Amino acid sequence: MAEHATHVPGLAHHFVSMEQQKEAGTIGMWIFLLTELMFFGGLFLAYAIFRYKYPDGFLQGSHLLSVPLGGLNTFILILSSLTMALGVYYSQMGDRKKLVAFLTMTLLLGLAFLVVKFFEYKEKFDHHLFPAIGFWNPAADHPPEQYHQHVRVFLWIYFAMTGLHALHMIVGAGILITLIYLARKGTFTKEYNSPVEISGLYWHFVDIVWIFLFPLLYLTGFHVSGGH
């Protein structure tokens, strides 16, 4: 006991060594991401089942979404993943200035994503395309009437998946703000940077979810518009 009593900055009392603490943090985050994966998994399952049942409804529903906006967001998010990775890199190098810069960039990109998302949602709401009772009231031909019910199913999945994803982005933005604050204070050093790395994992995970959402939601019906 006595040997560990000497205070190492950043080492919690119940860990034996910095190494152990870092390992615990990393594994902890990965396991947390597992739970996140299964959490989204439920919605992916619903997507798979309903797409299987209502293929045409899904094409029509997907057709309602804007591929340019979805594509733009894909670009933004992947870019933010890059900046996050660079942030982690510079935290490993112990370069505080660049760390702060890249974290800030990541944050801004994340916010940009949310802004685009906001306009997409708004457009849906303006057309009463949100599948809640009393609100859902699409125009007769947008989407074509006979698909209304199945498009409604598509749209709730769209809102559930992207909504949950956006929620994760918001949480991510909160984490980034904290990191930036700490980084500016000089908390992170070459030796102690695992909070940055761990938050990076989270951010990339959110990116990965979007990598799947984009084709599943936006591109599914693309060939219908492209073809006709």
Add this chain to the structure above:
Amino acid sequence: MATEVMETTSTRNYLNNGHTVKSWLLTLDHKRIGLLYLFSISIFFAIGGVYASLIRLELITPEGDLMTAETYNKVFTMHGVMMIFFFLIPSIPAVMGNFLLPIMLGAKDVAFPKLNLLSWYIFILGGSLMLITMINGGIDTGWTFYPPYSSIYSNTQVTLAGVSIFITGFSSILTGLNFMVTIHTMRAPGLTWFRLPLFVWAHYATSLIQILGTPVVAITVLALALERTFQIGIFDPKLGGDPVLFQHMFWFYSHPAVYIMILPSMGVISELIANMTRKRIFGYHFVAFSSLAIAVFGFLVWGHHMFTSSQSMYAGMVFSLITYAVAIPSAIKIFNWTATIYKGSVSYDTPMIYALAFIGLFTVGGMTGLFLAALGLDVHLHDTYFVVAHFHYVMVGGAIIGYLGGIHFWWPKMTGRMYPEVWGRISAAIIFLGFNLTFFPQFVVGYLGMPRRYHAYAPEFQVLHILSSAGASILAVGFIMPVFYFAWSVKFGKKAGNNPWMASGLEWQTSSPPPTENFTYQPVVTHEPYEFEHVEEIKNAGKLENKTA
């Protein structure tokens, strides 16, 4: 020995390290958090037990005379919800797992003590919401929440209950996450995987389920809550939704969840049998890996709850087949435990009585699971009292018996005091008798065709129901007794000493109750688990006895 006892209990321990309410509510000590859980789940168990009593009272007569049908439906729903989500799922992991796991690993605490405390607060938040639900009139959907009844037709507090379960789920996830990381990263020097006590293996397997299963039920009840508020149309066929999808998503979690309940209990039983017979568990590796096998295969069988639900026939066959695959590892455990007793040095103390009861009752409960997993037979048995009897055999006869056995076994470690042994044995015997009288008749009445969740029933079933209700009153006595003698023992019980059972295992090497950081030194493990040659107390006791003799 007596002097030693004096020494250890007078030093600072986790109990006397702060006496204020704040020191408990803000504690990061895994042992205190374990006790917080013990206290909270006991309350939920009592509430669930009151509901159980109401069920049994109503069912004494075939007419629905004690309460209205609506009330009855709320009663069994709240009974199931309380018992499952707020008592049994957290029971052993959150109480004994929290208390013991770090000590068994030779660590000072779990990997994330703050998350651990947070998980208790989340649990309390979820539990309070469920209590509010109850006070607001409760829910009447059954603990399985099947839509479209739950999503549209029920006019009870389903949304609130859904939110409550959603929240509580995170407490379970955090516990699992914490344990898994702790087991991976915080083992004492020399404590290799195959030197771990089987309790730890069982908890590792349990954590796996908590981590991978719970998120799915969380998203499911969330979707249900959304469906109810916005009618988004996920489960409602009128809007293009699919009620059977709910069942898939629900059971994806809720079948593995039954292994969240039984695996820790099996871990406890392994400890009890090894230590009460002073023998290394027969086939240690098999018992260890069977826990993992149950956890993994347990994820592949959920469709056995849906054999009559209009699931496809082939899916039914696959699910049935794999269900039998899960039964095998359970069988392996049962046989290995029995073999462990062979040529042991068997003590007759209460924990061993519970272990023995577990072996018998779980075998019956598990084997009747095989009836249900048999496709053609389940068509008849599904949603009858046979199912009710099956799951009370495994959950009460298995999981709770293991829980009680464990509480008795580790009580001296938790409090530093012994419970009164005689009362322990008496109440164990009462529970055993009352339990069988309560639930065995239900197998019979179930096969005769009595459906579950029935408020009133056909008169020819009455005799069996009366037996069952009579049994329940005996069972209630058996469950209430420990509450009193445990409470008594905290003040008046015999002082326990470090190792009253002369057991092996790291937790018995530290003082009772343990100090805040568990050990005053960094333990180093040099030998296999359950090696009793290393237990000092046994040697000392022998010397003492020889002297007096």
Add this chain to the structure above:
Amino acid sequence: MAEHTAEHHIVPLKVYFAVFGALMVFTAITVFVAQFDLEHYWGPLNIIVAMTVATIKATLVVLYFMHVRYSSRLTQVIVVSGLFWLAILLVFTLMDYLSEPAGQPSWASNRKTIFLPG
């Protein structure tokens, strides 16, 4: 516990940029391909292509941005097991929906559409 030494691996910058470039290229590919009606040739071809590309992209992110390529064996096992469990959830549920329940007057035939070659 020799695992954690690997954690200190620092990925060179050019790897990050290369991965980013690859991700962009794959995004372009997936958008481009999605314009064509591949289902005209074979049932679910569109989605198969889209999911394959997405999986490649995700793998790149996991391996390089998230350093899994350089991480401990344990981390790698965790990643793989996550995918495994997700697959259980999807495959076993779809198994119900995809298999024709012989004999049941079938709602199930509602389900016969996508995967038939047309």
Add this chain to the structure above:
Amino acid sequence: MSLLTILLQVPFLPEQASSFAQEVDMFYLSLWALTIFFSVAVAVAALFFMLKYRRRRIDEIPEQVEGAMALEITWTVIPFLISLFIFGWGAKIYYQMYTEPKDAMEIYVTGKQWMWRAQHPDGIREINQLHLPLGKRIKLTMTSEDVLHSYFIPAFRTKADVVPGRYTMTWFTPTKAGTYHLFCAEYCGTQHSGMIGNVIVLEPSEYQQWLAGGPKEASPSATGQKLFASLACNTCHYDKDGGRGPSLAGVFGSQVKLENGTTVIADEGYLRESILNPGAKIVAGFQPVMPTFQGQLSEEQVLQLIAYIKSIGAQEGAVAAKPAASPAPPTAKASPAAPTTQAPAAQGGQKKD
């Protein structure tokens, strides 16, 4: 003493009144034999060891037995083989229960909070009762108007959930005359335990008498035919191609080519979807002009329409309702313009009660 006699009077098995009952009971009893065998074996062994090897000295350390591979393998393999056997037997029975029977008499059942409606092939309807002829194969095609229910006849050992939005099936052959319980086995709300009734198995001749004694009602397909006309389906669907919609003669059971290039087998589920949600699958070569009838028909009426469409399949279109021949037969009550909630009520007009 008297308690014992009461207990002894409690039966262990319900009555065996269908062709499945005997085998299921055999299976059940075998499993109990197995359960008793294993639990007694384990309990006796454990108790015996406990007595024999009780702790004799406080410092006793027993000789350690390390485990034995041979034993482990034995008690893995034997339960495994036993369980394969159980699985096989169970699967066999299940396969029989869920395989569509040939030449069965088809009865349509709809569940509704909290009653069971049934309609016999010749039109007789009953509520919470089911009269059946002895020895005849019966097939129930079932659906629900609201929530999940489950049609459970313990004496027959059969049960199947009744699911809104889907058709489910169960079948059996009654083998013993008598009155048996009918239970709803899937929790469905407040009066779940009141959603019960009787299954009355009659000698075939008595069954005929019962049919004759009942109120005269049109068969499901005849009612369906009337509905077909009154809802003006026949303005688009003629017996031959040429209408705005495809001919429905012979469509049941056939492979239908869809506009999106795939094919579907036209079974009950497909027909139901075509009526309630016509846009979902468009028949190749047609415009999606068919209006939806969702919310305008009770499940029972959908079943009747389906029964009618099935019947014109059987007769190769011979009696297909030709709009010319029967210009909207004056069924009077169901005005097709506003059948929304009227429809079930209009239907009720045909019932005697």
